[in-house]
Amino acid sequence: MVDVQLWVSLRRFADDQSVVTVEAANIREMLAALVRKHPALEPIVSGGVSVAINGEIHAESIVAAIPPGAEVILMQRIKGG
């Protein structure tokens, strides 16, 4: 199981939860499970998010594996100039 930490303004789309637990082995599965559990998150997720796994930010790639017990943070899509 993966505990996904949401940024604060997403909580109203996830029954006011700050952490959502889903079954997932990688980012792709985690995002899909998150939307299945809380469909109101769909426009946010499909609009583009980044994910930090144990402090390493995956700006847009969805293939990274999520190790057991990893710290998983959902982040607004990171952009640079």
Add this chain to the structure above:
Amino acid sequence: MALDQEKTKQFKYIGTRPKRQDGVDKVTGQAKYGADTYQSGMLHGAIVRSPHAHAKILSIDTSKAEALEGVKTIVTRAEFATDVTGDNWNILENVMADKTALYDGHAVAAIAATSALIARDAAKLVVVNYEPLPHVTDIVDAISEDAPIIRESSIEPNVPEGYHKNITRRYECGKGDVKVGFGEADLILERDFFTEGVHQGYIEPHACLAHVTPDGKGELWCSTQGHFNVQRVCADLLGMESSQLKVTASEIGGGFGAKTTVFIEPVALALSRKANRPVKLVMNRSEVIRATGPASSSWSTVKVGMKKNGTITAAHGTYRLQGGAFPSAPSESPAQVTFAPYDIEHAEMIGLSIMTNRPKQAAYRAPGAPMGVFASEQIIEEMAHELGIDPIELRLKNAAKEGTKGVHGPTYQRIGLIETLEAAKAHPHYSTPLKENQGRGVAVGFWFNFGGATSVSMALSLDGSVALTVGTPDIGGSRASMALMAAEVLCIPYEDIRVTVADTGSLGHNDDTAGSRVTFAVGLATIEACNAAIKELCKRAAGEWGIEPEAVKWEEGFAVPSGANAGDFAPLSLKELAAKMNTTGGPINGHFASSPSGAGPGFATHLVDVEVDPETGKSTVIRYTVVLDAGKAIHPDYVEGQMQGGAVQGIGWALNEEYVYGKDGRLQNTIFLDYRVPVASDLPMIDCVIIEVPNPGHPFGVRGVGETSIIPPLAAVANAVSAATGVRQTRLPMSPPRVLKGIKDKQSHG
């Protein structure tokens, strides 16, 4: 100077300062920039722009312009695709207005003619019938009760009911409970801060040459930070297939984020398609400032609580950024970044994107971050002074390190903030005595850095030299950095490697040169492309020796048997293997493509001394030091260039630069005489201290350096001016009249 913190690797080429690969071309004027491309039969374009800040476009009459001799075609929004959605729809809306002109300078039509002069004359003959609408250009006014609502349809689902309709995005992050944190504080300080819109100020205006033929194929040469992105967006806006549009990036005279999007390129393509001739389009400076680029203006409210010993107990920030008449202001960035350098238990940050009748904001190095840090780092500095604690010591006391859970969410891996603070404290600058009317400021900055999609190829020549092909325009010296990394891996001289920036038809997709990603991500792909070639070289040597490829290794530029059991063979050099390659299996190439993560975050500490003339309010920067963690500086000259460039742009942002709008909503200062960027004579030499705390996500430890250096200077300079004048500087730019007024007000109020 370089301070190696962890000397885990010894390098032969990396860390040296060889001559740049584009040096001769640039110093002799041979380098081809966006406006330096020509084709026979080429037409010249000009754009008709709105003189209104906000107006309905009732009709466009082009008949007089079309009648002018030499005019070949005119396009309006009708020439673009109608099924564009999402971000690209907003780009299209900015490239060419549809039913409404949204800001002063918004494009409404374009002309192609046989000369630039005729095109400009014809632009004046286009009659546009406008119905002016109420406008708003100021960020505070934009969310006042009586502000005109600009585009309600752009509000994102993350904005709760009840917010002003010009707020298009709301982002909130944080940790803990700020009420608890502020309850634990001995000292609480809260202030509002304002920054004006600024332009990235690249010297080279936007320029391109487009040619679309009747069979639907197109070719485009342009100045851009990412020609693959230009290809993708232009194809969508024109209703073309991406692969039918070949885009070549010219040399680039600066972009700083604003050349990660398109402005004139789709217009030139539309003109060319309609005229069936090549069309060149070059902006003048006024167009660049009116209709491209600007970074958001901002209004930040920041509150910090501290113990008497300097421990930060809580932080709260609301960052409002205006993104012009488009839902694009990067307000989530200051929310995430401003307090990220600190280990704070209770923090809450909110970002709000606000619409105004200004041009569509574009990225400007670490988009959104400098404005927020202008607020947070001033509060931190002011509280340090109030508590009688050295400003660097206070920051060290609260500094994030490996294992700290950042206020934006992730727990840090190995980072170098503390090393930058300690180096700044030890620098002679920090102990140099100050004179009357002088002040010193400190500020720190954090930036994420990025990876991004990347493709790199390398090809071995028969003489053993190497052609390395990348797909990211070289803005800050990346060709030299890639050649150094290839030299290090292949163990051949830097001079034997030539790096070319390929067009979109010659290499796989590459994301933009942006996000401080190129030395990290393209460097990583370069290393792996070279490793792929080395694998093949070892295989060829194994064939020569009649042993298994696994029994051969690459060492100091030679294939050698991997051990005594492999056999006793004389090493084969890269040159020897290259000379035989066509008869031993064919050409030897290496290729690598990926979207890597692992871009280690960057931290910087800036020190600045400023002298303020109490009679005029003019601020002069007399000493400036940038300390930055580069992970590993591949070519230190270029790292220092990024450090100095960021500092200088930040100084301009802090002291002089601003978009000035009249009551009519029109921009008042559209040329460099009125929009004052710093020049060399305004500045001292910017001293650079490179810290090297290796990034575990890169084989050589590289961290991005392109953006972090512009984050601290606004606050650092403001802290220095505040110290020199005794007046807290809460509004940018700190122009002489504004600073003088502050001094006079202070004197009159005792």
